[in-house]
Amino acid sequence: MTEKLLARASGNDIVKPGEIVFIEPDVILSHDNTAAIARIFEQLPQGRVKVPDRLAITLDHAAPPPTASHAQNHARVREFVRAQGIMHFFEVGRGICHQVLCEEGIVGPGMTLLGADSHSTHYGWLGAFSAGIGRSEVAALWATGQLWLRVPETMRITLSGRLNPGVTTKDLTIHLIGDLSADGATYMAVEFAGDGVAGLSPDSRAVLTNMMAEMGAKNACMAPDAVTWRWLEKTLGRTRPDNHEDRLATFRQRALCADPGANYASQYQIALDEIEPMISCPHSVDNTQALSEIEATEVDVGFIGTCTNGRLEDIAAAAEIARGRRLSKRLIVIPASSMVLRDAAEAGYIADLIDAGATIGTPGCGPCMGVHSGVLAPGEVCISSANRNFRGRMGEPGAEIYLANPAVVAASCIAGRLIHPAELTG
Amino acid sequence: MARTRHRVWKYGDNVNTDVIFPGKYTYTIDRDPAELARHALEDLDPSFAGAVQAGDVIVAGRNWGNGSSREQAVHCLIAAGIHAVIASSFARIYYRNAINGGLLVITCPELAEAAADGAKIEIDMDEAQIHYAGAAYSFPPLPDQVREIVSAGGIIAFLQQNS
Numbered sequence A: 001m002t003e004k005l006l007a008r009a010s011g012n013d014i015v016k017p018g019e020i021v022f023i024e025p026d027v028i029l030s031h032d033n034t035a036a037i038a039r040i041f042e043q044l045p046q047g048r049v050k051v052p053d054r055l056a057i058t059l060d061h062a063a064p065p066p067t068a069s070h071a072q073n074h075a076r077v078r079e080f081v082r083a084q085g086i087m088h089f090f091e092v093g094r095g096i097c098h099q100v101l102c103e104e105g106i107v108g109p110g111m112t113l114l115g116a117d118s119h120s121t122h123y124g125w126l127g128a129f130s131a132g133i134g135r136s137e138v139a140a141l142w143a144t145g146q147l148w149l150r151v152p153e154t155m156r157i158t159l160s161g162r163l164n165p166g167v168t169t170k171d172l173t174i175h176l177i178g179d180l181s182a183d184g185a186t187y188m189a190v191e192f193a194g195d196g197v198a199g200l201s202p203d204s205r206a207v208l209t210n211m212m213a214e215m216g217a218k219n220a221c222m223a224p225d226a227v228t229w230r231w232l233e234k235t236l237g238r239t240r241p242d243n244h245e246d247r248l249a250t251f252r253q254r255a256l257c258a259d260p261g262a263n264y265a266s267q268y269q270i271a272l273d274e275i276e277p278m279i280s281c282p283h284s285v286d287n288t289q290a291l292s293e294i295e296a297t298e299v300d301v302g303f304i305g306t307c308t309n310g311r312l313e314d315i316a317a318a319a320e321i322a323r324g325r326r327l328s329k330r331l332i333v334i335p336a337s338s339m340v341l342r343d344a345a346e347a348g349y350i351a352d353l354i355d356a357g358a359t360i361g362t363p364g365c366g367p368c369m370g371v372h373s374g375v376l377a378p379g380e381v382c383i384s385s386a387n388r389n390f391r392g393r394m395g396e397p398g399a400e401i402y403l404a405n406p407a408v409v410a411a412s413c414i415a416g417r418l419i420h421p422a423e424l425t426g
Numbered sequence B: 001m002a003r004t005r006h007r008v009w010k011y012g013d014n015v016n017t018d019v020i021f022p023g024k025y026t027y028t029i030d031r032d033p034a035e036l037a038r039h040a041l042e043d044l045d046p047s048f049a050g051a052v053q054a055g056d057v058i059v060a061g062r063n064w065g066n067g068s069s070r071e072q073a074v075h076c077l078i079a080a081g082i083h084a085v086i087a088s089s090f091a092r093i094y095y096r097n098a099i100n101g102g103l104l105v106i107t108c109p110e111l112a113e114a115a116a117d118g119a120k121i122e123i124d125m126d127e128a129q130i131h132y133a134g135a136a137y138s139f140p141p142l143p144d145q146v147r148e149i150v151s152a153g154g155i156i157a158f159l160q161q162n163s
């Protein structure tokens, strides 16, 4: 499937793993780092962005800006957006780049995105090719609209059956990364397939493709199915009331899936009903343990949010646990986008969480990368729904980060230690 | 372009960026070529920096350059005069950093297996082959544009020269 997407994007009939091709991505993503990339871009003679209609820029990583220098950085990004006539620009509060570009229908089935962000693997859940690249490369893309890529080998992960109640794709992802290790898919395309995919909700699918970055993958993808199309129809109907039909038609025309009998460099089978709640322990994502086997671990603070697990379904799961209970520890909840925040408020989830004692933050990355909105103190232990638990990721090298699904995060903030939500709900 | 002749420095699998260029210098040494060259492969092969000659190549096993994304791990080899790294496979970010930084990288597991330390090899870019001890080893050809990026000294330099 990845080979087909890259063949089309590079204007070839077929491409083979190991080959280098030049592609013209449909979308070039950057965020708060746009100003830094613009400084590299200034060294180039072009001066003007060649494809301003293909750039998408969000302010999300330190938004609203926590310091005057962050504010100045944002001001530079706005200046760049205006001077270059950038088409897709999303202000502070709209949400995290990956969530927003999906909601806005900027990326969809059959499209290609290259982004200055390591979790750019995200968009594969919609059947797109998307990969993260470096800042100089983004500057080069702005100037020329094209970039070389090495066609990756593909690893296929076939899912069968259904996840048990209380088990999510976060647990599946942590399980996979624990099994295959943090470099298990280096430079590869990871393709999810099998009858198990159909039972996965749209909100939960992006967790898989997003976190394949933590396994070293170049991209991750799955073929669009009925669930994908329903989500696109509903969401684009809201964000693009005037032209969602056209956009959907484009996506339908461009959608691709794997050929029967396609070649894979490696294959794995996963029975979804064998997965149980999982934890990534400090300080690496592949340092995993089943929640049921973890020894007593006290926590100081919880965080629910990020491009991995900050969607409506995640906030609903946390609200479910928090409803009518009292948190004994701090819990910071940051919706991935303004749309998620609005829906969560309307559904009453936000009220449930606030009543339980949680704090709600501005849609965006929050403390995920350790710049603002709930960074950790030395020695603090955080249970988080994010995608990375590297030492110092949330601010302090002396802090410890455990990763889990949102219900486990909420339950642990009620109990004050890592627990399975079933311990509360009986 | 005819064949070019090179001497081999041979290393094993999973050589990470920490031993290619030590992390302790990443914030103190950035661009100065002499300094970069002096610490190249310091923790892997202390004899390298003193004996390497311009035009030498590195031949290595699987996953060359895994670990941090530091670009000095590419620049220090260019500064040391390394013409190319030929490996069974490369870590993804290293591979990208290499081409975009102007270092030739060639994936050729068969040669990586065969060539011995100190051997002489010849690279033929036009034929996409490496000649060693009477045998020819093919590698996936690099598109002209990629070769141009490498010979220009990286992607930014390439755009500066060709716009």
Ligand code: SF4
Pocket: A061, A096, A097, A098, A117, A119, A306, A307, A308, A364, A365, A368, A369, A386, A387
């Ligand atoms: S939420 Fe975290 S992982 Fe996602 S884009 Fe923001 S900083 Fe990166």
